[in-house]
Amino acid sequence: MIMSRPISIARRELISYFATPVGYVVISLYLVISGVLFSLTALANAQPASMRSFFEVSVFLLLFIAPAISMRLVSEELRSGTLESLMTCPVMDWQVVFGKWLAAMTFFIAMLWPTILYVLILEIYANPDYGPIFCGYLGLIFVGALYLSAGLLASTFCSSQILSYLIALFFWLFYWGFTSMLPQYIGGRTADYLFWLNINSRFSNDFAKGVIDTSTMVYFASGTVLFLIAAVKVLESRRWR
Amino acid sequence: MIEIRSLTKDYGSFRAVDDLNLKIPQGQVVGLLGPNGAGKTTTLRVLTGYMPPTSGSITVEGFDCVSESPEVRRRLGYLPESNPLYSEMRVEEYLRFRARIFEMPRENRAKAIERVIERCWLREMRKRLIGHLSKGYRQRVGLAAALLHSPPVLVLDEPTSGLDPVQIRETRNLIRELAGEHTMIISSHILPEVERTVDRIVIITQGKIRADGTVEELRDSAGESNHYRVEVNGASADGLVEGIRKMAAVHDVRSEALRDGWQQVVVTSRRGAGDLREAIGEMVRDRGVHCRELMRESDSLEQLFVRIAMGDDGAAVVGNGAGGANGGTNSAADGVKNEGRTE
Numbered sequence: 001m002i003m004s005r006p007i008s009i010a011r012r013e014l015i016s017y018f019a020t021p022v023g024y025v026v027i028s029l030y031l032v033i034s035g036v037l038f039s040l041t042a043l044a045n046a047q048p049a050s051m052r053s054f055f056e057v058s059v060f061l062l063l064f065i066a067p068a069i070s071m072r073l074v075s076e077e078l079r080s081g082t083l084e085s086l087m088t089c090p091v092m093d094w095q096v097v098f099g100k101w102l103a104a105m106t107f108f109i110a111m112l113w114p115t116i117l118y119v120l121i122l123e124i125y126a127n128p129d130y131g132p133i134f135c136g137y138l139g140l141i142f143v144g145a146l147y148l149s150a151g152l153l154a155s156t157f158c159s160s161q162i163l164s165y166l167i168a169l170f171f172w173l174f175y176w177g178f179t180s181m182l183p184q185y186i187g188g189r190t191a192d193y194l195f196w197l198n199i200n201s202r203f204s205n206d207f208a209k210g211v212i213d214t215s216t217m218v219y220f221a222s223g224t225v226l227f228l229i230a231a232v233k234v235l236e237s238r239r240w241r
Numbered sequence: 242m243i244e245i246r247s248l249t250k251d252y253g254s255f256r257a258v259d260d261l262n263l264k265i266p267q268g269q270v271v272g273l274l275g276p277n278g279a280g281k282t283t284t285l286r287v288l289t290g291y292m293p294p295t296s297g298s299i300t301v302e303g304f305d306c307v308s309e310s311p312e313v314r315r316r317l318g319y320l321p322e323s324n325p326l327y328s329e330m331r332v333e334e335y336l337r338f339r340a341r342i343f344e345m346p347r348e349n350r351a352k353a354i355e356r357v358i359e360r361c362w363l364r365e366m367r368k369r370l371i372g373h374l375s376k377g378y379r380q381r382v383g384l385a386a387a388l389l390h391s392p393p394v395l396v397l398d399e400p401t402s403g404l405d406p407v408q409i410r411e412t413r414n415l416i417r418e419l420a421g422e423h424t425m426i427i428s429s430h431i432l433p434e435v436e437r438t439v440d441r442i443v444i445i446t447q448g449k450i451r452a453d454g455t456v457e458e459l460r461d462s463a464g465e466s467n468h469y470r471v472e473v474n475g476a477s478a479d480g481l482v483e484g485i486r487k488m489a490a491v492h493d494v495r496s497e498a499l500r501d502g503w504q505q506v507v508v509t510s511r512r513g514a515g516d517l518r519e520a521i522g523e524m525v526r527d528r529g530v531h532c533r534e535l536m537r538e539s540d541s542l543e544q545l546f547v548r549i550a551m552g553d554d555g556a557a558v559v560g561n562g563a564g565g566a567n568g569g570t571n572s573a574a575d576g577v578k579n580e581g582r583t584e
């Protein structure tokens with residue numbers, strides 16, 4: 001079974017997530033902030049019974065939360081030296097990377113799970129449209145996959161979790177500036193292209209509206225795969241240096 | 242069977258391992274000895290597939306460490322130098338994880354885990370967090386993980402570093418028990434640590450092999466002489482000193498009166514004279530001298546090691562037991578040694 005090793009690695013990684021306080025802190029932080037914002041927007045007077053504002057806030061929060069989920073993945077193994085005992089087992093580099101990403105995704109989805117409660121609240125008081133809600137969650141998972149794979153790549157660079165958090169965070173902040181501020185100055189077609197690449201606008205214009213656009217999905221998925229491949233290459237390069 | 246062929250490894254401009262050649266026949270226990278920074282860990286890391294060589298190659302049972310690394314890694318049990326473990330996992334959890342990574346068949350896993358827990362005396366600790374264990378127990382967990390998939394080859398990098406004397410002794414006993422079942426490479430920078438455990442000692446400094454042979458061979462070639470200490474008392478003690486001095490194999494005899502009236506005689510034998518204890522003992526008996534101690538001081542191997550490690554030993558000492566060229570005879574001899582060891 002080709003996937004048995006990545007799954008074993010993911011299981012081990014999940015044990016570590018829940019054995020350290022970081023996992024719980026990240027989950028509670030996300031739930032508190034998104035919950036407060038949900039109450040202030042969707043539950044306010046005269047607001048439509050939609051999750052749209054919740055999804056947009058979540059995508060914004062992910063910018064800060066995803067690097068916290070991914071920062072320990074490889075960094076911690078580099079710091080403690082366990083990478084050596086792991087890499088001298090008969091595992092392939094891609095199995096290690098994929099297993100770790102799988103663990104981060106599982107953790108991320110576990111973090112989203114309690115927010116189903118918000119949907120139930122809407123259901124009790126109103127008649128929400130389930131299409132956009134489904135699309136919103138799908139979009140969140142796509143964005144999370146992209147952020148986490150970049151964070152995983154960042155964590156292969158250094159043995160410090162803080163540093164790998166900051167690398168991932170600043171990369172996405174820079175990318176955000178590059179695709180939302182820069183186009184305003186240059187204008188023209190290039191600006192349109194750059195603006196299309198903006199993750200928040202990709203999300204708001206498609207998923208949050210209830211639109212499933214193939215090109216957007218391909219954009220997120222190919223970005224994810226790109227970062228995962230880069231992470232495998234960095235891990236390989238540690239052997240060849 | 243492990244074969245290292247002209248292995249060279251550079252870190253930038255620093256050459257950590259320099260044209261190293263070594264053959265280890267099946268079942269042999271080899272002590273890889275050298276000061277810190279001699280290239281031991283680097284050699285083992287190439288062997289275990291953690292890093293590639295700059296040039297040269299290593300094969301394990303015919304599989305190349307670079308191009309067939311997964312095959313090699315399947316056959317190796319490796320205890321890395323600092324014994325890194327996931328401190329947030331429980332002992333049993335960690336072993337289960339290793340069993341899955343090695344893709345052991347599901348039905349064998351539980352049995353294999355039981356076996357290594359038993360073997361490494363981890364029974365009471367199986368549910369404990371690895372991070373809460375003492376260093377000695379952590380070392381056992383590392384060994385258990387290395388043994389789990391019953392690898393034909395065990396590679397132990399500094400297995401007793403940082404342990405207290407009791408733990409060192411336990412670990413050494415465990416290693417000795419394992420010696421009969423595995424081909425083993427044990428690295429260390431302390432000679433006595435491996436001296437009693439291994440069939441063969443390979444001393445490396447600055448990435449090159451400086452000495453290679455069985456403990457006995459190295460001891461014979463170690464220094465100018467062996468020292469024996471005899472403590473005697475009685476009227477004919479002086480005659481005994483003269484008698485020993487006349488023995489052909491003896492280079493020098495010094496005698497010194499001890500505070501309690503006994504006399505300490507230090508005998509230095511000539512190079513390659515072999516063991517003189519029996520001859521000296523007979524002489525003591527024949528002359529009717531009271532004797533309370535007769536011992537061979539075996540510090541010469543330590544001296545050889547220190548001399549090589551300090552780098553002022555120009556000529557490399559290479560014993561005949563060096564290797565694999567006559568692998569068949571070697572392993573037969575090893576069989577005998579292993580029997581001796583289990584006592």
